[in-house]
Amino acid sequence: MQRVLALVKMELLKLIREPAILFLNMLFPAVLTLVFGLAFGGLGGGDPAMFEMMAPGLFAYACIFLVMTVAMSFSEDRESGILKRINVTPTTSSQFIGSHIITNMVITVIQLVIIFLLSLLMGFRPNIDVFGFIMAFIFMLLLSLCSVGLGLITATISKSSGAAVGLSFIFILPQMFFGTFLPLTEVTRVIAVFLPSYYVTDAITTIFNGLSPFAIEILMQLGIIALMSIVIVILGIFLFKKYGKI
Amino acid sequence: MVEIKKEKPEDIFDPDGASAIIIKDLVKQFDDVTAVNGINLEIKRGELFGLLGPNGAGKTTTINMLVGLLNPTEGTAIVGGYDVKRDLSKIKEMIGVCPQEASVFKFLKGRENVELFGNLFEMDKKVLKERADRFFETSGLKEASNRKAKAYSGGMIRQLNLIIALINDPKIVFLDEPTVGMDPRARRKTWEFIGSLKDQDKTIILTTHYIEEAEALCDRVGIIDYGELIALGSPKELMKKHDAKNLEEVFMKITGRRILEGV
Numbered sequence: 001m002q003r004v005l006a007l008v009k010m011e012l013l014k015l016i017r018e019p020a021i022l023f024l025n026m027l028f029p030a031v032l033t034l035v036f037g038l039a040f041g042g043l044g045g046g047d048p049a050m051f052e053m054m055a056p057g058l059f060a061y062a063c064i065f066l067v068m069t070v071a072m073s074f075s076e077d078r079e080s081g082i083l084k085r086i087n088v089t090p091t092t093s094s095q096f097i098g099s100h101i102i103t104n105m106v107i108t109v110i111q112l113v114i115i116f117l118l119s120l121l122m123g124f125r126p127n128i129d130v131f132g133f134i135m136a137f138i139f140m141l142l143l144s145l146c147s148v149g150l151g152l153i154t155a156t157i158s159k160s161s162g163a164a165v166g167l168s169f170i171f172i173l174p175q176m177f178f179g180t181f182l183p184l185t186e187v188t189r190v191i192a193v194f195l196p197s198y199y200v201t202d203a204i205t206t207i208f209n210g211l212s213p214f215a216i217e218i219l220m221q222l223g224i225i226a227l228m229s230i231v232i233v234i235l236g237i238f239l240f241k242k243y244g245k246i
Numbered sequence: 247m248v249e250i251k252k253e254k255p256e257d258i259f260d261p262d263g264a265s266a267i268i269i270k271d272l273v274k275q276f277d278d279v280t281a282v283n284g285i286n287l288e289i290k291r292g293e294l295f296g297l298l299g300p301n302g303a304g305k306t307t308t309i310n311m312l313v314g315l316l317n318p319t320e321g322t323a324i325v326g327g328y329d330v331k332r333d334l335s336k337i338k339e340m341i342g343v344c345p346q347e348a349s350v351f352k353f354l355k356g357r358e359n360v361e362l363f364g365n366l367f368e369m370d371k372k373v374l375k376e377r378a379d380r381f382f383e384t385s386g387l388k389e390a391s392n393r394k395a396k397a398y399s400g401g402m403i404r405q406l407n408l409i410i411a412l413i414n415d416p417k418i419v420f421l422d423e424p425t426v427g428m429d430p431r432a433r434r435k436t437w438e439f440i441g442s443l444k445d446q447d448k449t450i451i452l453t454t455h456y457i458e459e460a461e462a463l464c465d466r467v468g469i470i471d472y473g474e475l476i477a478l479g480s481p482k483e484l485m486k487k488h489d490a491k492n493l494e495e496v497f498m499k500i501t502g503r504r505i506l507e508g509v
Contacts, residue, residue: 006365010351010358017353017394081347085410088313088343089366090335 003091007099008106014073015107024069025107026114029062033115037122055124056204057180059136060197062111063143064175066104068168070151073100074240075161097237101148108144112137127210135213139200139222145229146196152236156243196232199225266291266418266449267312271321274307274473281307283473284321289451294444296464297453300501304473305453306346309420312451313343326418339367342416346423348403352396356387356406359395360413367414374413381409384439400427408436418449425459437463461493471501 015021036058040050077083086096128136150171158164175197178188192198203221207213267289274282282304289295297305310316312323314334322329328336350359357378364374382391385405390398395406404427411419421440425433433456440463443450454460460467461481469477477484477500481493490496 002368003366006362010354010362013358014351014353080352081345081349082351084315084347085343085345085349085363086366087315088338088341089363089414090338090368091366092335 003095004099004102007091007096008102011073011099011103012106015103021069021072024065025111028065029058029111030114030118032061033058033118033122037118051119051122052124052126052208053205055119055126056201056208058119059112059115059140059204060143060180060201061176062115063108063140063147063200064172064180064197066107066144066147067150067154067171068165070100070104070148071154071158071164071168072161074152074155075158075164078155079161093237093241097148097152097233101145101233104144104148105141108140112140126208128207128213132207132213135218135222136204136207139203139225142222142225142229143196143200146225146232149229149232149234149236152233152240156236156239196225196228199228264290265324266293266326267451268324269308269312269321270323272308272311272318272323273320274304274311274316275319280473282311282318285470285473285475287468287475287478289449291449292444292447293465294440294450294452294463296460296467297451297470298457298460298467298497299470303470305470306422307473308470309422309451309453313341313420314338340417342411342414342419344408344411344419344421344424346426348400348407350395350403350406350410353394355392355394356398356402357382357391359406360391360409363410364413369414377413377415378409381412385409386435401429401432404428405432405436408439412443416448419443419451421450421452423454424452425454425456433459457494457497458492467493469497469500476500 015025036054037051040054074083077086126132151168154164154168154171158167174191175195178184178192178195178198180197180201182188184192199221203218203225206215206218211218265288267287269285269287272282272285273280285304285308297308299305307316311318311330312325314330314337318331322331324330325337326340328334330337351362354362360378360381361374364378369377378391382388385408387402387405387409390402395403398406404424408421408424411421424440425436428436437459440450440452452460452464464481466478466480467484468475477496479487481496484496485491485493488496488499490499
């Protein structure tokens with residue numbers, strides 16, 4: 001545990017001390033929420049119902065962008081030789097990846113609090129109880145887990161941290177356009193069913209509309225996203241260890 | 247002292263437990279390129295051993311196999327009584343590695359870097375602090391220890407690299423080009439520091455491009471070229487054998503002859 005905690009502390013210090021990481025993880029979701037609030041919500045004189053419809057997608061957006069920061073982080077650590085150096089200590093792969101998962105869970109929690117508070121300021125009033133909140137929260141954590149796995153896959157195929165930023169959009173863009181708040185057509189729905197954000201946004205929208213978080217369709221979506229996150233993380237770890245050129 | 251494990255099968259290579267490292271027919275192949283070609287070598291406990299060779303000779307590849315970063319294609323090596331193919335986790339607990347690259351977190355302070363790696367070895371907090379304090383004091387980095395590593399000069403980063411490699415009090419230390427980028431004064435100071443490790447009964451494996459560094463520090467040196475160990479002995483023995491004034495002349499004679507002979 002001492003190893004995992006030390007690595008989590010280091011990653012959180014990176015978040016605070018590296019301006020680019022801080023912007024992507026904290027300021028970007030906040031700015032995005034404000035922009036959407038101004039453009040579509042009551043803050044800009046628009047219809048608050050429109051913003052409420054988009055709010056679940058905003059929550060998902062923040063988690064989706066973790067793909068980029070995770071890919072950047074692993075690529076930078078590989079470039080600087082840090083990964084090799086950690087690899088010659090008794091730290092195991094599961095401890096190292098586990099520390100990244102915990103760090104990104106913490107980041108997700110902070111992001112969600114920021115977006116939720118800003119959304120409340122803009123008149124967002126979801127029709128849910130405490131169980132609904134918890135369930136929505138679990139969905140977001142699972143989406144951030146998927147993002148860690150996708151970030152690892154991105155780092156595997158990236159030759160540099162610069163390339164990792166660009167290549168991360170392979171996973172970010174489809175989730176943004178087909179998996180969050182843009183209306184789906186028959187064609188885009190076929191793509192969306194393979195995207196984690198589709199199930200998360202859909203489930204959270206349903207929960208925010210007042211359906212019981214323990215309804216069968218929510219639990220089924222929870223099962224799908226849980227399975228997806230496990231598969232993606234395991235695949236990410238496997239690919240990075242085998243082809244990541246540590 | 248390196249722990250002796252008589253019950254282990256690899257002890258047939260080292261029945262008296264006097265060796266820190268035993269390399270047996272070690273080969274590393276990358277596609278069509280043979281980076282390391284059948285090296286056999288024994289390094290005694292408490293020895294300061296220099297691994298020399300031109301660029302791309304196979305030094306770092308050999309070290310990388312000894313510390314578990316690469317799997318041998320053929321052969322094996324016993325490090326501190328443990329086989330690199332089977333007991334890597336045990337080996338990693340007893341070694342310290344100072345890599346060529348400036349492998350530190352630039353956004354962390356010098357002290358935070360050292361504490362992070364100490365924690366990765368699950369060191370006791372008090373012991374970790376004491377050792378870190380002592381190393382920062384002796385290396386001259388004490389004042390800079392609370393500054394972020396991104397504000398360090400190249401030489402200071404190399405010193406921090408070295409402190410991290412030693413923080414866990416390793417029995418066997420691998421130093422890969424530890425003085426690259428240091429000014430002559432810092433290099434001399436680092437030599438003294440490396441020399442003092444011998445007094446602590448540590449086994450040190452040093453790779454370097456500075457031949458005079460190997461001559462000044464090492465008990466024995468091995469010269470690698472094209473993945474093969476082509477010379478082995480103390481600097482004095484090698485100078486006598488090759489009728490040379492210094493180790494650099496030995497190095498040039500041996501590696502230059504191989505180039506002329508087209509080996």
